[in-house]
Amino acid sequence: MRRAATGLRWLPALLIVAGCAVTGSAAPETSSAPTRAIPEARGEIRPLPDGTREALRYAGWPKTDFGRFRTYAYGDSRPEIPVQREAMPAGGPGDPKQGRALFTSRAKGPCTGCHLIPGDDVWPAGNVGPDLSTIADRRLTNEYLYQQIYDARVVFPQTAMPPWGASGAFTPEEIVHLVAFLQTLSGPRPPEKDPDRDPETRTKPVGFGDNLDPTNNPAVLLVEGAEAQWKARGPAGKACADCHAGGADAAMKGVAVRYPRIVPRYGRVMSIEDFLSAHGPETTGTPLAMESEANLNLTMLVKMASNGMPVAIDTESPETRAALARGRAGFYRRVGERNHACADCHTPEKGAGKFLGGRFLGDVTSGLTRHFPTWRTSQNQVWDMRKRMQWCMTPLGMNMLPADAVEYAEIELYLTSFDAGKPMNVPGIRH
Amino acid sequence: MTEQHGFSRRSVLGTLGVLGAAAATGALARPGRATAQTLGMQETLDAGLKRVFGGRPIKDAGGLVKLDVPLIAENGAVVPVSVEVNSPMTPSNYVKHIYIVADKNRIPIVTRVAFAPEAGQAYMGANIRLGETTDVRAIVEQSDGTLLQAKREVKVTVGGCGG
Amino acid sequence: MSDIGKVRVRIPSSIKAGDVVRVRTLVIHPMERIERDAQGKIIDKKYNYITKVTVTYLGKTVVSFDTTQSVSENPFFSFAFKATDPGQLKVAFTDTVGGKYEGTADIKFS
Numbered sequence: 185m186r187r188a189a190t191g192l193r194w195l196p197a198l199l200i201v202a203g204c205a206v207t208g209s210a211a212p213e214t215s216s217a218p219t220r221a222i223p224e225a226r227g228e229i230r231p232l233p234d235g236t237r238e239a240l241r242y243a244g245w246p247k248t249d250f251g252r253f254r255t256y257a258y259g260d261s262r263p264e265i266p267v268q269r270e271a272m273p274a275g276g277p278g279d280p281k282q283g284r285a286l287f288t289s290r291a292k293g294p295c296t297g298c299h300l301i302p303g304d305d306v307w308p309a310g311n312v313g314p315d316l317s318t319i320a321d322r323r324l325t326n327e328y329l330y331q332q333i334y335d336a337r338v339v340f341p342q343t344a345m346p347p348w349g350a351s352g353a354f355t356p357e358e359i360v361h362l363v364a365f366l367q368t369l370s371g372p373r374p375p376e377k378d379p380d381r382d383p384e385t386r387t388k389p390v391g392f393g394d395n396l397d398p399t400n401n402p403a404v405l406l407v408e409g410a411e412a413q414w415k416a417r418g419p420a421g422k423a424c425a426d427c428h429a430g431g432a433d434a435a436m437k438g439v440a441v442r443y444p445r446i447v448p449r450y451g452r453v454m455s456i457e458d459f460l461s462a463h464g465p466e467t468t469g470t471p472l473a474m475e476s477e478a479n480l481n482l483t484m485l486v487k488m489a490s491n492g493m494p495v496a497i498d499t500e501s502p503e504t505r506a507a508l509a510r511g512r513a514g515f516y517r518r519v520g521e522r523n524h525a526c527a528d529c530h531t532p533e534k535g536a537g538k539f540l541g542g543r544f545l546g547d548v549t550s551g552l553t554r555h556f557p558t559w560r561t562s563q564n565q566v567w568d569m570r571k572r573m574q575w576c577m578t579p580l581g582m583n584m585l586p587a588d589a590v591e592y593a594e595i596e597l598y599l600t601s602f603d604a605g606k607p608m609n610v611p612g613i614r615h
Numbered sequence: 616m617t618e619q620h621g622f623s624r625r626s627v628l629g630t631l632g633v634l635g636a637a638a639a640t641g642a643l644a645r646p647g648r649a650t651a652q653t654l655g656m657q658e659t660l661d662a663g664l665k666r667v668f669g670g671r672p673i674k675d676a677g678g679l680v681k682l683d684v685p686l687i688a689e690n691g692a693v694v695p696v697s698v699e700v701n702s703p704m705t706p707s708n709y710v711k712h713i714y715i716v717a718d719k720n721r722i723p724i725v726t727r728v729a730f731a732p733e734a735g736q737a738y739m740g741a742n743i744r745l746g747e748t749t750d751v752r753a754i755v756e757q758s759d760g761t762l763l764q765a766k767r768e769v770k771v772t773v774g775g776c777g778g
Numbered sequence: 779m780s781d782i783g784k785v786r787v788r789i790p791s792s793i794k795a796g797d798v799v800r801v802r803t804l805v806i807h808p809m810e811r812i813e814r815d816a817q818g819k820i821i822d823k824k825y826n827y828i829t830k831v832t833v834t835y836l837g838k839t840v841v842s843f844d845t846t847q848s849v850s851e852n853p854f855f856s857f858a859f860k861a862t863d864p865g866q867l868k869v870a871f872t873d874t875v876g877g878k879y880e881g882t883a884d885i886k887f888s
Binding site: 398 | 780781784787788802803804806851852854856873
């Protein structure tokens with residue numbers, strides 16, 4: 185009894201210390217374990233001559249350093265952005281026009297990513313959050329709306345709404361303008377001329393057709409190069425084919441459906457991509473760095489050998505159960521400037537099946553991994569699951585971990601548990 | 616004749632000739648006095664239509680031209696378009712060309728497909744790029760010179776966490 | 779992109795004499811888009827994109843596409859031809875930097 189009381193007494197002090205830590209501490213720059221990823225995929229942050237820092241990411245990705253905000257890294261013990269109750273600043277009312285500009289600005293939310301408002305120019309709004317087209321009719325006070333935007337967790341502790349003020353994404357003045365704008369949105373709703381404008385009535389995406397047709401999916405054509413690589417001698421004088429006889433299709437049949445799994449030799453959860461990056465140098469001598477073209481092509485080759493077979497990962501061994509638990513915790517962990525968890529978008533209770541801006545959100549429970557690596561038409565590239573995960577949180581204000589980080593691997597393990605029993609179908613083709 | 620803008624009539628024609636020749640070889644990336652046959656020009660929709668079709672009337676195709684485009688394109692990089700024209704494709708009555716036009720593209724005349732009657736069917740498909748939400752048109756030129764058009768709006772979804 | 783010019787031509791598995799056959803093709807090609815600098819000015823360089831797709835059947839051109847930078851990267855094309863005799867169908871692509879690529883399909887009747 186006494187021990188328990190002692191524990192509780194320490195708690196407020198711990199919270200205060202943690203709160204101070206958020207504003208002052210530097211994030212661990214990368215996962216501490218060594219990485220076998222290409223330079224753009226390592227999650228590195230570099231200092232610039234003027235004292236600021238920039239992130240080294242893939243070509244075309246933002247260079248912003250989000251080091252202030254916590255990541256998935258197991259060593260990152262910083263808490264979420266602390267919940268902040270904040271009074272609306274005194275002074276004049278905000279400007280609704282500025283508020284609307286802020287609401288729709290792609291440099292900010294945009295708020296329309298989750299919330300529909302009136303306007304022919306509003307394309308494409310999402311419905312992860314409630315439709316705000318007539319919010320003024322609810323006669324909520326300015327102060328209530330201010331707090332909702334500043335830090336909605338004060339009102340709804342489990343909300344997916346980012347703490348825009350507490351994170352500093354919006355200034356108090358900007359939030360005042362947003363409130364003024366919202367208070368102009370009263371009914372009656374203008375008649376909807378176009379059912380696709382409203383995410384509730386919008387046509388769902390139909391996909392890009394047959395992913396295994398080489399005249400439809402460029403990735404299928406590109407995998408043919410991997411067949412040659414399978415037989416090519418690496419620096420150590422050996423080829424994959426030397427140990428794995430009979431062609432990749434026969435030798436690798438049934439292999440990929442067991443991944444991700446704990447590989448005893450490396451003592452951690454590995455996907456096919458992770459494994460190849462370690463296995464290649466040790467056997468043929470070929471680097472097969474994580475996120476390299478060689479790694480992606482060979483991964484597709486290996487996975488295609490299991491196409492049609494049901495995903496069958498181990499979920500029972502004690503070590504795997506522990507890894508699954510960590511992966512699940514990662515899936516639900518709130519990270520980054522937006523304070524989002526994967527679960528906020530990809531569970532049926534939250535965003536799955538809804539539109540985030542123009543993007544239709546996938547449901548983790550339906551299995552989201554068995555078509556990876558996938559061709560991405562908007563990028564004209566093959567993306568594996570890790571690059572997909574690295575990208576997800578980048579616009580949401582979180583520095584990426586190395587592509588082969590064990591944290592990503594264990595989240596991937598958790599995701600794959602929902603593909604169990606479903607047929608492998610690689611490479612996919614998606615937007 | 617009067618001098619205008621400091622050019623004599625002869626030198627203006629000379630310049631036009633050079634530009635026309637350059638355009639015909641596809642060497643120009645910018646709008647210029649290109650021939651009607653040149654594709655790949657950055658121009659406004661109106662300038663492009665005028666250049667390629669002159670003032671020839673373009674009639675609504677009604678049911679003769681089936682234009683297949685998605686209602687919403689998830690991204691502007693790959694938008695599948697296909698066109699099928701109800702035509703006997705005989706030597707005396709066939710579809711000579713199908714033009715695909717994207718009104719708001721910087722290069723609005725996307726592609727021109729030419730057919731011989733041996734094609735058997737006036738059908739084409741291609742994946743095109745759209746810069747933004749826009750009308751997409753199929754303009755069909757028959758062997759007798761008639762121009763028919765079908766058009767549909769394609770909404771293009773941009774950006775977002777999906778990338 | 780070392781795979782530039784890889785072509786795949788798909789025809790139906792069973793063709794009868796006189797069928798009007800639809801063909802699908804894909805070619806790996808960057809179809810380089812016009813780039814602009816930070817001020818919005820077009821960067822003057824030679825852009826590499828396919829300008830012509832020529833379909834020949836039994837040696838005669840049946841369909842051709844004049845194409846532009848408004849066509850997608852790794853472009854997909856499809857078209858039809860009337861399969862009158864067994865023989866070769868060829869799809870040839872030409873780009874702005876002298877690249878010439880082709881794919882063929884053997885037309886046989888079954």
